Amino acid sequence: MAFENILTEVNDGLGLITINRPSKLNALNKATIQELHEAFKAFDSDSTVKVIIVTGSGEKAFVAGADISEFANFSEEEGGKLAAKGQELLFDFVQNLSTPVIAAVNGFALGGGLELAMAAHFRVASDNARMGLPEVSLGVIPGYGGTQRLPQLVGKGRAMEMIMTAGMINAEEAKTYGLVNHVVSQTGLLEFCKDIAGKIMKNSxxxxxxxxxxxxxxxxxxxxxxxxxxxxxxxxxxxxxxxxxxxxxxxxxxxxxxxx
CATH class of the missing domain: 1.10.12 (Lyase 2-enoyl-coa Hydratase; Chain  A, domain 2)
Incomplete structure (x- = not known):
């Protein structure tokens, strides 16, 4: 599969999707969301792919949020359609995928980036990861499932605090909250996720x-x-x-x- 904003590969039953917009800290724009949908759909339809790992390129960011320049001038109707389409194409789609999806969270996972990680079936973070939903600092709220999935994972009180303060938490805090399952070194992140994937692949x-x-x-x-x-x-x-x-x-x- 050839894409402009993501990289994909398959090795020994493992499908790897890497969001590759390093100059934008891997921010999600409409084109990237569409490409991610196509990649997840293709891997889910491939019987040789048993587990999918999604991560970001570079060492700074998993996904540092949505590409704000795309929707800064949207109307109410356009904003609603943006959220609905994004949830349908990517976030709900990933959550309900029949193939297990592991989010390897390397660096910043903010806004839409954290929402993508939360849509995965579980998460592993590098020790330099920072996570948050900063949307209210822009006068908007999370629109890709953040207000729903975050409370499910960390509880209502912590989710309310994270959303209302627009603040970030570090990897160890995320583990304490139950937002991520494991925290490992940046250099060992993918290998750790691949090891878990190998255990999953032994099962039906x-x-x-x-x-x-x-x-x-x-x-x-x-x-x-x-x-x-x-x-x-x-x-x-x-x-x-x-x-x-x-x-x-x-x-x-x-x-x-x-x-x-």
Whole structure:
């Protein structure tokens, strides 16, 4: 895949997406959001890709926010459409992807950058990472899911403080809050994420995709998460991966999952 604003590669079942706008600290503009959508969609459709890692180029930033120059003169209607389209194309899309997505947060993850990291299934941060939602300092609010996902991850009080102060927290604070799972050195970030990806790849892709769907169901209005779990659990029994996993366990051998 050839893109202008991102880099992609696949190695041994791992899809890597690198946001590559270093002169803009990897800020998200409409073109980059579209390219990210296409890359995530392609990787999710590729049966050889078992895990996706998303990160930013360079050592300064994962994504330092949205490209403000694109929407500084928008009307109310245009602003609403911008948020709706972005959530549909990227942020909700990533959250509901059937392939696991790990955000490798290197450096600044602000505004839309933090919102992208939060849309991933979990996050690992470099020790120089700084995270925040500074939108209210610009007279606007987070529009790519930040007001919803941040409270889910860190609790209402901490989310309110972060949003209202427009301040940043460091990597260790983010770990304490539950916003990131691990903090590692900048140089070891990708290898650490690849190690976790390797552990994920040993398991059933079909079961993982159903687990993602069941967990997400708990955060959907009008959806009973327990019922979604029961349904997905039952469906698992009809998969080849279930037969392979249980047979391998009983025969004391390693399963060879196909994702079917």
């Amino acid at each position: 892709p079909m079961a993982i995709s159903k687990a993602i769907k069941a967990v997400n169901a708990n955060y959907e209005d009008g959806v009973n998460g327990y019922e979604a779990e029961i349904k997905a659990f039952g469906e698992s029994f009809g998969t080849e991966d279930f037969k392979e996993g249980t047979t391998a366990f009983l025969e004391k051998k390693k399963p060879q999952f196909t994702g079917k």
